[in-house]
Amino acid sequence: MASQTSTPAFCEGIQYFGKPLPGFDQYGKVPAIAEGSHCITDPTDDAAVFQTLLAADALRYLTLQITASKASGHPGGFASSVEAYAALVMLGHKNIPTEVGHHAPGFYSAMFMDRSLEDMGIHTVAQLREGYRERHGLLGHLSGYIPGILAPAGPLGQGQHFAMSAALLHPGKLFPFTVGDGGLGEPYIMSSMMHFHTAFPKVTNFLPVLVWNGYSQEHHSMVSTFADEQMMDYWTGNSFEEVILVDAKDFDDQKQPGPFVDSTIFSFEQRMDFTEAVLVAADEAARSALDGKLTVLIIKQLKGAGVHAQGAKSHNLYAHHTLENEDIVGALQERALSPEAWELVRTNLERAGGGPAAKTAVTEFVLPLEELGQLTLQDFPVGGEAKVPTTAMGALVVQVGQKDPKFIVSNADGNEASGLANINQGLKIIHPTTDPLYFQSPQGQVYEPLSEDACAGLAVGLALMGSRTLWCSYESFAINGLPIWQTVTQAMAELRRPTPSTITLFTAGALEQGRNGWTHQRPEIEAYFAAMMRNGNIFPLFPTDANGIQAAYEWALTTKNKGIVITTSKSPLPIRTTLDQARQALKDGAIVLQETTGTKKVVFAVIGDMSLLPVFEAANQLESQGIGVKIVSVVNPRRLYRPHDVAWDTCSEPDGDFLGEAEFEALFGADALIGVTGGASASLEPVMLRTTAPRRDTFAWKRGETTASPAQLMEFNGISASAIAKRATQLLA
Secondary structure, three states: OOOOOOOOHHHOOOOOOOOOOOOHHHHOOOOOOOOOOOOOOOOOOHHHHHHHHHHHHHHHHHHHHHHHHHOOOOOHHHHHHHHHHHHHHHOOOOOOOEOOHHHHHHHHHHHHHOOHHHHHOOOOHHHHHHHEOOOOOEOOOOOOOOOOOOOOOOOOOOHHHHHHHHHHHOOOOOEEEEEEOOHHHOOHHHHHHHHHHHHOOOOOOEEEEEEEOOEOOOOEOOOOOOOHHHHHHHHHOOOOOEEEEEEHHHHOOOOOOOOOOOHHHOOHHHHHHHHHHHHHHHHHHHHHHHOOOOEEEEEEOOOOOOOOOOHHHHOOOOOOOOOOOHHHHHHHHHHOOOHHHHHHHHHHHHHHHHOOHHHHOHHHOOOOOOOOOOOOOOOOOOOOOOEOHHHHHHHHHHHHHHHOOOOEEEEOOOOHHHOOHHHHHHHOEEOOOOEHHHOEEOOOOEEOOOOHHHHHHHHHHHHHOOOOEEEEEEOOOHHHHHHHHHHHHHHHHHOOOOOEOEEEEEEOOHHHOOOOHHHHOOOOHHHHHHHHHHHOOEEEEOOOOHHHHHHHHHHHOOOEOOEEEEEOOOOOEOOOOOHHHHHHHHHHOEEEEEEOOOOOEEEEEEEOOOOHHHHHHHHHHHHOOOOEEEEEEEOOHHHHOOHHHOOHHHOOOOOOOOOOHHHHHHHHOOOEEEEEEOOOHHHHHHHHHHOOOOEEEEEOOOOOOOOOOHHHHHHHOOOOHHHHHHHHHHHHO
């Protein structure tokens, strides 16, 4: 072993050092990336190839050592892709998101080597080991908290959305993203890229890098049986013009069995040839993508190449995989570099891309946005003509799009059916076929794939990258887009920079979908958001009317790093609040719509607009009996929690406004309290937690059925005026 007395300070904590690789004296004398430059100049230059190989070995070593330091984590997948990652970085490309959260330790190793992690106090390998998978350190999967990391990565099938979003906002920059062949089975990846390419044919500066290693998490991947030609045809058949594949098998001189092989056990000469092939392929793919061709780079190499195990067995470490484990020790010693090699790798990776990713990645800066100025809101008169809430909000959405050319509205082909035809008319659906009848234009701002994942993916990806968006959906179907929405809102809670909140509008609520039956009646989604309210940055909003929804969107546009869910009806409904009252309701969380006196008092805490209809009818029945009734519209239930109920103070853009005890009692104090909602009862939790009413009950959604009207559907779920009034008298008796 080499002496550690001359090792660079950042190497403190490295377990093993090795001898210089053959050719170090010839190819390692000076960094391949010259001072003042941001990339290598020739991918076929022997010194560049040699130093890319060193970078790959360094990243493999660190990935395995930091995971073994906690006997936890996932080294195998990144190990099979590391030549491609190192090649892209040596070529100057550092804006690299990933679809594979299990590659996190590899990405952390890269951020350490280019000095990005110094921004969070990690200067040495020892500190890297200490911080891995610890609170306030390096999370088990990628997040928005880590310097230099562009996007979170957890559930499979999400990475392409971040890369495409960044590519749309930053023409001329390349955004490669790694996707595993295990995750390739997710149906969303290809379909979302195809629709994006159809909508934005000139935006090709995102580059999928398929890590084809033959295995998923616990078994062979479903595409492990493909021949190289089949895999290339698969991508060509999905609109990709350039498919560039490097197969390690073509360079194997060790007679390894099977189609997937480990390049780290090749002879040194063949390792150099394989690394050069990857460098050349990465350079070609990058140029192709930046030149306007939809391109994919595929690296085919056995999972676990160069680490403690191969295949799916390399995917993650178990409790016995400590730094004393024989397999771990052997792999680390095999990959060990000399101190001089570590210094060379760090110099190259720091210089690549113009500096540490923490100083150069596009997500390290706030994206400049157009000033919206004062939006024009319509103050509909209380008690006047009934108005469609969605249409009222649509008029504001058009104003935003006309002032902000980056603004995108996404919808799964349902704006017109949701009372939002004015959005399509004002902003136009993005489509290669110009058709004024359907408001289509190649230069539109309304993104309409049929996949809710693709709708949500582009909208939240753009918001995470710093742009304004709106995701519109039927409440019934939005669940298919929520995984990536939740990923992004969680990342926003810890993001180190402000970014526009991700705003959604969910329409066509269950109560409006009687004729369609239970397939279109799924308000249980509201329980999802109710649970997320405790995160601290999630705000489900239930506007009372067309004025309320305008106020809700107006407020949402001013917020940062939040997930704001506006749920409303697409039917004409009474106007019950002024704009100023609606704004106050957002601030306080609720507003009194009607109050009468009587011998005893019942308070109705109502979530939703249409669900107010039977409540007002029930109030008339109760008032005729001399019972006092107060109807309170719960607009912003997050405001009605107690501060200690919510993790608001852990969020990067904290919102600690909660309604005080006296104010809460003034709203909800009564002899009996009844919560009413056409959706999930969980949304009423803040009220039920705090109420001092001695008797209480809840009317809420049970399940769907085919009916002729909203009233029939509410009655099927027990939400009728007679049932509500009867229960109120029982509670007061």
